[in-house]
Amino acid sequence: MEQTLPLRQKVLWPDLSLAQLMLPEDSNGIHLGAFIPQQREHVAVISLFIEPLPIDNKSHHCLDNVSPASNDADLQIQPGVMVRFRKFACEPDYQGYGIGTRLLRYALSIARDELHGSILWCDARVTAVDWYTRRGMSVTGRSFYKGPVEYVA
Structure with a gap:
């Protein structure tokens, strides 16, 4: 988990300290990374x-980007629990090469096969909604703010 913090900070919350980026539930999560x-x-x-x-x-925290709706049969999530993904970040110099898409697909397979997930969901920054939509996800709620950053649910 600690290995994810520098990239989380750089891409998502550069004004926060590494300690502030830690989530109370981080010790219960599955943390995945892509390397070159x-x-x-x-x-x-x-x-x-x-x-x-x-x-x-x-409250402003309603249903967040729900996504079992991929057209790829191998990405369909089987009935079971709900899995949230968070702190998804890609180094800006490596964006646009499919690395994030492949990591998200891998996360979907972990959610389906290992966690027996039925729904994969997240809070999405408004600036990333088009990216998620192109990958089969949909917005199901209203917008809200975490600090100065607008998210959609």
């Missing part, structure tokens, strides 16, 4: 957690 040969550090990271969808119409 000859690189010692991750170029993409994602973390998975067994976590139910927060359905609370009184």
Whole structure:
């Protein structure tokens, strides 16, 4: 988990300290990374957690990008638990090469095969919605803010 923190910080929250980026549930997650040969550090990271969808119409945290809706048969998630992915980041110099897409597909396979997930969901930054939509995910709720960053649910 600690190995994911520098990239989380660089890409997602550069104004926060590494300690501030740690999640209380990090010790219960599955943390995945992508590497480039000859690189010692991750170029993409994602973390998975067994976590139910927060359905609370009184707050800004409603249903978040729900996605079992991929056209790829090998990515369909079987009935079971709900899995949330968080802290998904790709080094800016390596974006656009399919690394993030492959890491997300791998995370989907872990969610399906190892965690027996039925729904994979996340909070998505508004700036990333098109990227997720092109990969079969959909927005199912309203927007909200985490600090200055707008997310959609």
